[in-house]
Each structure stands twice: as structure tokens, then as C-alpha cells.
Amino acid sequence: xxxxxxxxxxxxxxxxxxxxxxxxxxxxxxxxxxxxxxxxxxxxxxxxxxxxxxxxxxxxxxxxxxxxxxxxxxxxxxxxxxxxxxxxxxxxxxxxxxxxxxxxxxxxxxxxxxxxxxxxxxxxxxxxxxxxxxxxxxxxxxxxxxxxxxxxxxxxxxxxxxxxxxxxxxxxxxxxxxxxxxxxxxxxxxxxxxxxxxxxxxxxxxxxxxxxxxxxxxxxxxxxxxxxxxxxxxxxxxxxxxxxxxxxxxxxxxxxxxxxxxxxxxxxxxxxxxxxxxxxxxxxxxxxxxxxxxxxxxxxxxxxxxxxxxxxxxxxxxxxxxxxxxxxxxxxxxxxxxxxxxxxxxxxxxxxxxxxxxxxxxxxxxxxxxxxxxxxxxxxxxxxxxxxxxxxxxxxxxxxxxxxxxxxxxxxxxxxxxxxxxxxxxxxxxxxxxxxxxxxxxxxxxxxxxxxxxxxxxxxxxxxxxxxxxxxxxxxxxxxxxxxxxxxxxxxxxxxxxxxxxxxxxxxxxxxxxxxxxxxxxxxxxxxxxxxxxxxxxxxxxxxxxxxxxxxxxxxxxxxxxxxxxxxxxxxxxxxxxxxxxxxxxxxxxxxxxxxxxxxxxxxxxxxxxxxxxx
RNA sequence: UGUCCGGUGGUGUAACGGUAGCACAAGGCCCUUUGGAGGCUUUUGUCAUGGUUCGAAUCCAUGCCGGACAGCCA
Numbered sequence: 001x002x003x004x005x006x007x008x009x010x011x012x013x014x015x016x017x018x019x020x021x022x023x024x025x026x027x028x029x030x031x032x033x034x035x036x037x038x039x040x041x042x043x044x045x046x047x048x049x050x051x052x053x054x055x056x057x058x059x060x061x062x063x064x065x066x067x068x069x070x071x072x073x074x075x076x077x078x079x080x081x082x083x084x085x086x087x088x089x090x091x092x093x094x095x096x097x098x099x100x101x102x103x104x105x106x107x108x109x110x111x112x113x114x115x116x117x118x119x120x121x122x123x124x125x126x127x128x129x130x131x132x133x134x135x136x137x138x139x140x141x142x143x144x145x146x147x148x149x150x151x152x153x154x155x156x157x158x159x160x161x162x163x164x165x166x167x168x169x170x171x172x173x174x175x176x177x178x179x180x181x182x183x184x185x186x187x188x189x190x191x192x193x194x195x196x197x198x199x200x201x202x203x204x205x206x207x208x209x210x211x212x213x214x215x216x217x218x219x220x221x222x223x224x225x226x227x228x229x230x231x232x233x234x235x236x237x238x239x240x241x242x243x244x245x246x247x248x249x250x251x252x253x254x255x256x257x258x259x260x261x262x263x264x265x266x267x268x269x270x271x272x273x274x275x276x277x278x279x280x281x282x283x284x285x286x287x288x289x290x291x292x293x294x295x296x297x298x299x300x301x302x303x304x305x306x307x308x309x310x311x312x313x314x315x316x317x318x319x320x321x322x323x324x325x326x327x328x329x330x331x332x333x334x335x336x337x338x339x340x341x342x343x344x345x346x347x348x349x350x351x352x353x354x355x356x357x358x359x360x361x362x363x364x365x366x367x368x369x370x371x372x373x374x375x376x377x378x379x380x381x382x383x384x385x386x387x388x389x390x391x392x393x394x395x396x397x398x399x400x401x402x403x404x405x406x407x408x409x410x411x412x413x414x415x416x417x418x419x420x421x422x423x424x425x426x427x428x429x430x431x432x433x434x435x436x437x438x439x440x441x442x443x444x445x446x447x448x449x450x451x452x453x454x455x456x457x458x459x460x461x462x463x464x465x466x467x468x469x470x471x472x473x474x475x476x477x478x479x480x481x482x483x484x485x486x487x488x489x490x491x492x493x494x495x496x497x498x499x500x501x502x503x504x505x506x507x508x509x510x511x512x513x514x515x516x517x518x519x520x521x522x523x524x525x526x527x528x529x530x531x532x533x534x535x536x537x538x539x540x541x542x543x544x545x546x547x548x549x550x551x552x553x554x555x556x557x558x559x560x561x562x563x564x565x566x567x568x569x570x571x572x573x574x575x576x577x578x579x580x581x582x583x584x585x586x587x588x589x590x591x592x593x594x595x596x597x598x599x600x601x602x603x604x605x606x607x608x609x610x611x612x613x614x615x
Numbered sequence: 616u617g618u619c620c621g622g623u624g625g626u627g628u629a630a631c632g633g634u635a636g637c638a639c640a641a642g643g644c645c646c647u648u649u650g651g652a653g654g655c656u657u658u659u660g661u662c663a664u665g666g667u668u669c670g671a672a673u674c675c676a677u678g679c680c681g682g683a684c685a686g687c688c689a
Contacts, residue, residue, distance in 0.1 A: 003629085029689050064688060181687055190685050192617040226687055236618040238685050247687035266689045290619060290684045313620085315682095320626085326689095368638065370628050372621090375682055379626050382639050392652060427652070458650075467648050500648075512648050577649045607650045 001051055004371035006312050010048055010281055019307070022054030023093070023116075023280045026080065027061040027154070027270070030072035030254070032326035033341040033348045034079045036362070036383070037317040042080060043366035044314070045283055046088035055116050057093035057277050059152035063269045065253035073254070075341070077151055079349040083359050090123035093277075094149040100156045101276050106305035112160035112276050113306070119149055154273045155255045161264050161272050162216065164302055165227060165245060169208045173301050174245060175201060176211040177228045184226070187233070188241055194234040195241045201230065215248055218261045222248050227262075231297065239294045243267055271295045274309040282309045285316040286375060317369065318377045320536040322347045323544055337548060338532075344584075344599050345532040345552050355529065356572055356582025356601035361390035377537065387602045391572050391580045396424050399436060399469065399514045400560040400575040402526060404443035406489045406518065409474065411496065412440040417517070420499070422470045436561050438471050441518040443559045445577075448513045449490060451479065456611060458510035460490070467512040469576060473498040514576045521559040525597045527584065528554040558598070567596055579603040 010022055024045040028038060049056035058080055062068050084092060093116030101114040168174035177200045179187060189195030203211075212227055214220065227246035235241055245268040250261045264272075274282045282295075292311050299308045318324065323332075324347060332338050332346070341348055344355035352362065365386035369378055399422070417439045425431035448459040448466070460466045465475045478491035497504040530552045538544040558575075567573065569583040581598040 008631090027689095031689080061689065067688070184687070185685080188685060190617085193685090194617090195685090223687065238618085241685090244687050249687085263687095265687075270689085286620070287683055288689090292619090315621090368627080372628070374621060374627090376627065379639065382627065385639060388651090397649080397651095426649085456650095469648060471648090473648095505648090509648085511650080514649075574649085574651080577651070604649075604651050609650090611650080 002047065002367055002370070004314075005373070006044070006281070006283060006314060006371055007048060007051070009312060010052055013280070014052060019280045021280075022048060022052045023057070023278050024048050024054065024283060025057040025059050025093075025152075025274065025277060025279050027059040027273070028076050029061045029064070029067070030069060030076055031064070031067040032072060032330060033075050033350055035324055035326075035329065035349060036319065036347045036352065036365075037324050038079075039083060039349055039362050040317045040366050040369065041283070041285075042083055043363055044371055046084050046091060047366075048281070048283075049091040050088040054091065054280075055093040055118065056088070056091055057116055057152050057279070059154060059273065059277070060255070061266070061270065061273070062153055062155045062253070062255055063263050063266060065249060065251040065263060068254055070254050073151070075350060079353075082353060083349060083362060085359065086123060087359070087363065090118065092119065092122065093117070093152070094119060095152055097148045097150045101160055103160070109303050109305040110163075111305050112157070112163075113278065114152070114156070114276055115278060116152075117149060152273075152277060153255050154269050155253060157269070157273055157276050158256060158260055158264070160276060161269055162262075164272055165212065165264070165268070166209070167302055168229065168245075168298075169212055169227070170205060171301065172205055172230065174227055174229050175203050175208045176215065177201070177226050177242075177244075178224070179226075181223055184244070188238065189233070191238060197233050198228070198242065201233075201242070212246075215246070215262050216260075218250065220248055222250055224248060229268075229294075229298070231294075237290060237293055239267065239291050240297070243294060267291055267294050268298060271298050271309070271311075275299060275304060275306070278306065279309040280307070282311045284311060284313055286313050286373060287316075289313045313373065314371045315373055315375045318375070319347060319380050319383065320377055321380045321531045321533050321538070323533070323539050325539070328539065328544060331545075335545075337545065344527070344529050354585060355599050356580065357387055358390055358394075358572070361387045364390060380531070384602055388580070388605070391574065391601065393427050394425075395572040395574040395580050396431065397422070397426070397574050397576050398561055398564055399516055400524070400526075400558050400564065400578070401443045401445050401514065401516050401521075402528075402556050402558045402575075402578065403446040404516075404559045405446045405449060405487065407442045407444050407474070407515070408489060408491050409440050409442070409472075409494045410477070410491050411493050414440055416440065417520075420470050434563055436470065436563070437517045437520040438468075439517045439519050442468075442515045443518055443521065444468075444490075444513055444515045448511075449476070449487075451487075454612070454615060457608075459513060460492075460511065465509050467498075467509045468494075468515050469512050471499060471515070472496060473504070473507060473509050512577075514578075516559045516561055518559070520562050522562055522565045523595050524558050524560050524564065525595060526556050526558040526581070526600065527597065528556065528600045530554075564596065567598075572601065573598070574604070577604065 026042050026045045046056045101112040177198045179198050187196045226244045228242045231240045233241045246262045249263050295311050342350035342354045365383050417437050419435040421433045422436045453461050460476050467473050472494040474492040474494045476492050480489035482488050532552050533547045534549045535547045538547040567583050573581045580601040584597040584599045587597045
């Protein structure tokens with residue numbers, strides 16, 4: 001079980017009896033696709049819900065209609081579900097489709113509350129030791145729940161949030177300001193210089209009320225007025241200098257349509273959304289640290305009958321050799337530097353998924369990097385290690401040759417084929433074995449033969465011996481070239497007694513090489529992905545696109561063992577001695593595509609490459 | 616020259632006043648029908664200076680360094 005300062009706080013709060021149940025939330029804005037930095041946050045928020053028998057709501061933080069889109073809502077929902085499936089999906093708080101907060105009276109105070117609904121079909125088959133949520137059955141039957149559940153939307157709270165704004169106005173804690181955006185800027189001052197009061201700051205309450213209602217009714221154009229909190233223009237904290245609470249935007253909203261023309265700002269909507277959903281621990285990234293006093297101010301100054309949520313901040317993920325900002329990712333997508341948001345080279349969750357990275361690998365990565373308040377740079381090698389570790393356990397081993405060179409076994413009978421046993425996964429005895437065909441003509445990897453090898457090279461060379469994995473030891477006797485001098489064929493003699501179980505099976509040969517029978521091989525398109533950038537910090541200086549890796553994608557036609565024609569899109573494969581692969585979605589969607597398409601997820605560790613690089 | 620938050624090997628993290636540990640990376644060795652996996656092993660660290668204490672990475676002070684904040688974005 002992970003441990004970090006936030007979980008310490010949660011545990012202490014629980015021990016002190018501060019809350020009956022922990023309630024977190026994951027609140028992305030639907031203005032882009034989720035990336036691995038979000039995965040860290042998802043694992044934190046859902047991990048806490050899971051470990052402390054709580055709930056984590058999925059919420060669209062959609063208060064800015066001009067930047068958001070349902071495409072993003074859908075991708076976010078899919079990515080979150082994929083990442084937590086079978087792990088914390090039974091802790092996922094959703095709501096009934098179309099449901100908005102209920103208004104009620106609590107201790108004589110007006111309250112708005114929208115409790116979560118858990119999907120009763122989640123984590124099916126796994127006996128859960130967690131206590132059932134009080135709301136677990138609110139949706140009724142299992143089928144019902146699945147079809148009628150949806151994420152929370154901050155925009156579903158526009159009604160109550162507007163009411164809360166009215167409450168502040170009536171208390172003299174908010175006012176309508178007529179300053180232009182430029183003047184608002186000027187009046188704000190600077191970090192080391194106090195701001196000035198707006199000339200509209202002391203507008204009478206009745207006038208504020210009247211104006212705010214008319215703002216809502218659409219009487220004023222965009223930017224004409226704002227609703228501002230009345231706090232302190234001289235505060236050393238910029239966010240306390242009468243922050244804007246509402247702005248006018250005559251824009252269609254992806255979720256509320258044309259219902260509103262004023263929209264609450266993040267700071268006003270977020271704390272209230274947390275409150276309305278009954279969130280106990282509102283976890284966000286470090287840049288919101290300076291907003292916390294405002295978060296607390298708003299909640300404190302409203303008459304709220306239920307316990308208030310509290311905000312805690314942790315350091316966002318920075319990963320070497322990639323970019324993480326939505327703006328930059330969007331730029332790569334829009335400028336077609338990559339094929340789309342789910343390009344396998346991108347650090348987006350959908351990209352990683354398409355590449356073949358598993359959800360469990362991502363979770364392991366999130367666990368390994370921990371949670372702190374220190375803003376560092378995580379080496380992408382840590383991610384790569386988590387992926388390899390996960391795949392080593394589960395991937396099916398197969399033989400495939402990416403860059404073939406022909407080998408003829410001169411002493412092997414023409415037309416003969418034999419079936420050899422090959423291990424499906426040495427890490428998992430239950431994975432069993434399969435048959436692979438061997439015949440006189442084979443392919444091996446070009447890299448596995450060198451005419452004049454350097455020291456410590458122990459693959460095939462003229463006159464040298466090498467083991468064909470699962471098969472015979474062969475000796476290279478002749479190198480055949482075409483007219484241009486290019487090597488086109490290796491003629492080898494096989495030790496026909498050296499097969500597993502044979503008399504000379506235990507002869508020590510330094511190298512073992514993968515191969516595929518030429519007559520039986522199937523072709524596959526193989527997409528070899530590499531890091532998208534050539535430098536550790538592409539956005540450190542200047543234009544990050546200058547550091548794009550021109551070799552981040554190479555496509556080859558590989559020769560594969562025949563069993564791979566039935567490759568399963570849900571499984572991962574290790575092409576032995578090379579890398580891990582997964583079937584690309586194009587294999588299914590490109591109708592009539594003549595052959596499977598494999599994405600390289602991650603190479604195997606290559607000690608020889610490292611050795612060779614030293615020269 | 617403002618406020619807030621940080622600073623532990625190359626990187627990321629743990630140690631909650633009591634032996635500075637783990638992972639990744641790097642190097643070496645063993646093993647190997649994957650130069651994979653696995654096993655063993657080495658190098659490298661508490662920002663600085665004072666103070667409190669029997670004892671400080673931890674508490675206090677000062678300094679130094681780094682990050683965040685001046686959208687009607689989130």
C-alpha cells in the first residue's frame with residue numbers, strides 16, 4: 001500500500017473521526033485528452049478511495065464553454081474507465097444521467113447536494129472486502145445502472161452556484177464591476193505592488209443584485225461586466241485581490257446548451273462543486289496552492305450546513321523526453337506532427353493504450369514515482385521499466401524477424417518440415433507451449449550476422465556457430481552475395497543431433513538467435529516507435545518542436561511465425577530477443593488490410609547495444 | 616525589493632528526534648537455448664552556517680538555491 005503525505009492526512013482524518021467516509025474526485029477540464037500526468041492524479045484519487053473504502057467522483061470541470069467539447073468528455077470517460085478497470089472501478093462515483101443537485105433544508109440552511117452512485121457491476125467477480133456504499137443500489141438493477149450512469153459535470157451546478165453568488169452579493173461580499181478586462185488587469189497591481197480598488201467596488205447591494213440578475217438575463221455583451229468577490233485589493237496574494245467570480249460569455253455550452261450566458265470562474269465553481277458532491281479531500285496540483293485561501297474564503301463566507309471540503313496539493317508529473325502541456329500536445333496534433341491524440345508516441349493515455357501499454361503498468365509507474373510537493377523531472381526510464389516489468393510477466397513469446405536475411409540449411413532435406421516445441425512464457429508455466437515449423441530455408445535477423453564482428457560479439461559469423469532458438473545449432477559455411485556485393489544468403493550446416501533432447505543438445509554455444517521458417521512465415525506491418533524527442537527536456541528552451549526525433553517511427557515488414565496470424569488484440573506479445581508488441585487498432589479498422597499491424601511497445605533491454613555503443 | 620511552497624546519491628522517493636534505506640540509472644560478476652528474465656555486487660547523497668538536544672535529514676534561526684502566482688483559462 002502506497003504511503004505519502006496526502007494519505008497520511010486522510011488516515012489521520014479518518015482516525016480522528018472527522019469523516020464517515022472519504023470522498024475524492026478527479027476533475028479534468030474537457031478541453032483535451034488525458035495524459036500520463038493525469039494518470040498520476042487518477043491513481044492518487046482513486047487509490048485513496050480504494051484504500052480507505054471511499055469514493056472518487058469523475059467530474060468534468062466544464063466552466064469555460066469556449067474551450068470544451070464532447071469529444072473530450074468521451075475520451076476522458078473512456079480513459080479513466082480503462083485505467084481503473086478491475087482495480088478501483090467499484091469506487092468510481094457517477095450519477096444518474098441528467099440528474100442535478102437536490103435542493104433541501106439542513107438545519108434551517110439552504111443546501112444543494114448531489115450524492116454519487118456506484119456501478120454495482122464494477123469489479124464483477126472480485127469479492128470486495130470494502131463496505132458497500134450507502135448509495136450503491138440507488139440506481140436499481142445492474143443493467144439500469146450501466147445504461148443510465150454518467151460523470152458529474154460542474155456545469156450541472158450552474159443553478160446552485162448562481163444562487164451562492166447571489167448570497168455573497170446580498171452579504172455585501174461580491175459586487176458587479178464594470179471595468180474592462182484591460183482595466184481589471186491594471187487595477188490588480190503586481191505581485192510586489194498592491195492593487196487599487198475598482199471604482200465599482202462600493203456599489204450598493206441592491207444595484208449589484210439588479211445588475212447581476214441582468215447579466216444572467218443576457219442584457220450585456222461579453223466582457224461588459226463581471227461579478228467580483230470583495231476581499232482585499234492590497235492582499236499579498238493576487239488571487240485575493242477581488243477575484244472575478246462570473247464573466248459574461250454568450251456561448252453555447254456542450255452540456256448546458258444555451259441555458260446560460262454567464263459562467264462561473266474556476267475558483268468559484270470548483271470549491272462549490274466539491275462541496276455539492278460532498279468531497280472531503282480535494283486534491284490538485286501545486287499551482288493551485290496560492291488559490292487555496294480563496295477556496296477557503298468562498299466556502300467560509302457562504303452559509304453551508306455540511307462539512308466543507310479541504311484542498312491539498314501535490315507536484316504534477318514531469319517526464320523526460322516528452323511534453324505534457326495540453327497546449328503543446330494540441331499543437332503536435334493540429335500540426336500533424338503525430339497521427340492524432342492517440343498516436344502511440346504521445347504521452348496521452350489513449351496513445352499509451354494504443355501503443356500497447358497496460359493499465360497495470362501505468363498504475364505501477366504511478367506507485368513507483370510517489371507523491372510529494374517537490375517539482376522534479378522523472379526519468380522516462382522509470383516508465384519504461386514499469387512497462388517492461390509488467391509485460392515480462394504476461395506477454396506471450398513469439399518468434400519474428402524484423403529485418404530478414406535468408407539462411408539455407410544445406411544438410412536439411414528439401415521439402416521436409418518439422419514442428420518444434422516453443423515456450424509461450426517462461427515466467428508463467430501455465431502458458432504452455434506451441435509448435436513452430438522448421439524447414440530448410442529460414443530467415444534470421446540481419447543484426448545477428450556479422451562478417452567481421454568486434455570482440456564480444458557472439459552471434460553468427462563466417463565459420464562460427466550459433467543456436468537457433470528451440471532448434472539446432474548451425475554453422476555458417478558460406479556467404480552468398482548478389483552482383484552489387486550485398487549479402488543475400490547465408491549457407492549453413494545444422495548439427496542435426498543438437499535439438500533439445502538430442503545427443504549434442506548440451507554443447508555450449510555462446511549465441512542463440514531467433515528465426516522463422518521462410519515457407520511458413522507470415523508478413524506483418526511492424527511500427528517501431530521510439531521516443532518522440534531527442535532531448536530530455538524538449539520544452540526547456542526555445543521551440544520544443546526543434547527537438548522532435550525524426551526516427552520516432554519506422555515501419556518495417558516483418559516475417560513472423562504462423563501463429564501470429566491469429567494474434568489477439570487484447571494480448572501482448574514479446575518477439576523474442578527484440579521487444580514487446582501489441583496489435584494496432586488499424587489491424588481491425590482498415591478493412592481488407594492484408595496483414596496484421598503490430599506496434600512496438602518497448603524494446604527489451606539490450607546489453608549488446610550498450611556494449612556496441614561504447615566503441 | 617511581495618506572498619506561498621519546496622531543497623536527501625545522476626534521477627525519483629523513504630526514514631515522522633535514535634543504524635540514511637528503496638527503485639530507476641550507471642559499473643562489475645554469476646547464470647542463461649531470449650546479450651531477456653533472474654541472482655550477487657560496487658560507486659555516488661541529507662543546500663550552507665549557527666542553535667536546541669545525550670542524539671538532528673527531521674525542531675528553531677539566518678542565509679543560499681529552485682518552483683508557483685500578476686487570464687473575464689483551468
